[in-house]
Amino acid sequence: MMIGKLQETPSQTAGPYVHIGTAPQSIGRPPLTGQPGPRAEAEGERIIIEGTVFDGAGAPLRDAMLEIWQADSAGRVGAEGLFARCLADFDTGRYRFETVRPGPHREGQPAHVALLIFARGINLHLHTRIHFPEERERVAADPDLRRLEPEARETLIATQEAAGHYRFDVHLQGANETVFFDI
Amino acid sequence: MPLSPGYKSTVLRAPLRPLHAVEQSALERSGPALGNTALGPLDHDLIRNAAQGGDALGERIYVFGQVLDENARPVPNALIEIWQANAAGRYAHVKDGYLAPLDPNFSGCGRCVSDGEGRYLFRTIKPGPYPWPNNGSDWRPAHIHLSIFGEAFAQRLVTQLYFEGDPLIPLCPIVNTIPDPAAIDRLVARLDMRNQEPFDCLAYRFDIVLRGRRQTHFETRPEGA
Numbered sequence: 001m002m003i004g005k006l007q008e009t010p011s012q013t014a015g016p017y018v019h020i021g022t023a024p025q026s027i028g029r030p031p032l033t034g035q036p037g038p039r040a041e042a043e044g045e046r047i048i049i050e051g052t053v054f055d056g057a058g059a060p061l062r063d064a065m066l067e068i069w070q071a072d073s074a075g076r077v078g079a080e081g082l083f084a085r086c087l088a089d090f091d092t093g094r095y096r097f098e099t100v101r102p103g104p105h106r107e108g109q110p111a112h113v114a115l116l117i118f119a120r121g122i123n124l125h126l127h128t129r130i131h132f133p134e135e136r137e138r139v140a141a142d143p144d145l146r147r148l149e150p151e152a153r154e155t156l157i158a159t160q161e162a163a164g165h166y167r168f169d170v171h172l173q174g175a176n177e178t179v180f181f182d183i
Numbered sequence: 184m185p186l187s188p189g190y191k192s193t194v195l196r197a198p199l200r201p202l203h204a205v206e207q208s209a210l211e212r213s214g215p216a217l218g219n220t221a222l223g224p225l226d227h228d229l230i231r232n233a234a235q236g237g238d239a240l241g242e243r244i245y246v247f248g249q250v251l252d253e254n255a256r257p258v259p260n261a262l263i264e265i266w267q268a269n270a271a272g273r274y275a276h277v278k279d280g281y282l283a284p285l286d287p288n289f290s291g292c293g294r295c296v297s298d299g300e301g302r303y304l305f306r307t308i309k310p311g312p313y314p315w316p317n318n319g320s321d322w323r324p325a326h327i328h329l330s331i332f333g334e335a336f337a338q339r340l341v342t343q344l345y346f347e348g349d350p351l352i353p354l355c356p357i358v359n360t361i362p363d364p365a366a367i368d369r370l371v372a373r374l375d376m377r378n379q380e381p382f383d384c385l386a387y388r389f390d391i392v393l394r395g396r397r398q399t400h401f402e403t404r405p406e407g408a
């Protein structure tokens with residue numbers, strides 16, 4: 001037992017109706033949270049990250065809610081960090097973030113975007129990292145990732161579709177199950 | 184546990200490999216300052232914030248408490264978003280086909296920001312239990328979904344609160360994804376008669392404890408928590 005400490009409130013699934021509370025505009029209500037997305041004034045190279053979250057049978061999650069949190073283009077976090085939230089498309093399951101390319105927030109380490117996934121059937125939200133293919137060698141040397149098998153590390157690297165346009169699919173199970181973090 | 188066969192949706196959605204533990208960096212120790220979001224005056228009042236000429240129907244309640252971290256430090260400026268079914272157990276959502284009626288004066292969506300001492304308050308109606316397709320017709324106990332942003336992205340929490348004395352709590356496969364009865368108990372809001380609004384509404388207290396800073400690779404989040 002820890003003395004003088006409180007116990008963390010347990011997580012429960014966001015359930016299938018997460019949109020009511022976190023993205024009310026998606027069901028025809030006025031948005032509540034200040035419009036999630038990178039600050040309009042955020043400087044840097046504009047990039048798009050899109051992808052799909054797949055379940056163990058290869059079906060896309062059409063009900064997922066996703067959030068990103070990243071450094072700005074200069075690698076600054078805290079008040080300069082960038083947050084965004086989006087919903088998987090109700091028909092296709094595709095998600096899409098328009099943001100800026102993050103700078104490295106850890107000296108000498110590759111930049112990444114933290115990605116959280118919330119959905120029915122996920123009891124504790126999943127936390128993963130989106131790395132960029134231009135930095136594959138640095139990713140291999142990242143002290144946080146060195147202990148991973150190379151194939152597992154590869155699940156954390158986005159694919160470039162076009163200049164500034166990346167695809168990052170998430171696999172909840174299976175041979176190429178994405179690495180999820182306890183942070 | 185992530186994979187809980189009693190809750191069927193986890194079977195294909197729970198990762199099967201262990202989480203990869205890493206130390207928190209400056210990124211995860213900070214977070215978006217959503218507590219600065221400008222709130223509407225009725226955002227925390229679900230009885231009125233979707234009203235079209237009348238109050239929402241149901242048992243009028245306050246849900247209030249304090250947001251703390253594991254060291255019992257209050258967490259100010261925490262954005263708390265909630266969503267819930269109406270008093271009949273029906274969500275105002277296109278995908279909810281339960282036969283219970285919608286309430287035209289209730290959308291089930293609210294939010295607030297904790298004050299300097301971490302305190303928060305919602306006024307709402309007690310949601311009804313509802314059936315869902317899982318092992319035939321399972322029933323959810325009355326519950327409110329919550330999403331909380333603390334000071335750090337590593338503190339992000341989405342959970343559900345239940346109501347003291349509800350006989351459906353121990354029967355619920357989603358509740359029972361948590362193996363520890365003491366942890367389940369931390370999701371139960373307590374009736375607090377001293378904080379009622381006389382001749383108006385009852386009060387339930389629900390304190391929220393966000394995870395603190397993790398120093399090492401070896402203190403990991405307990406499974407199922």
Ligand SMILES: [Fe+2]
Pocket residue numbers: 015017268323326328
């Ligand atoms: Fe629910």
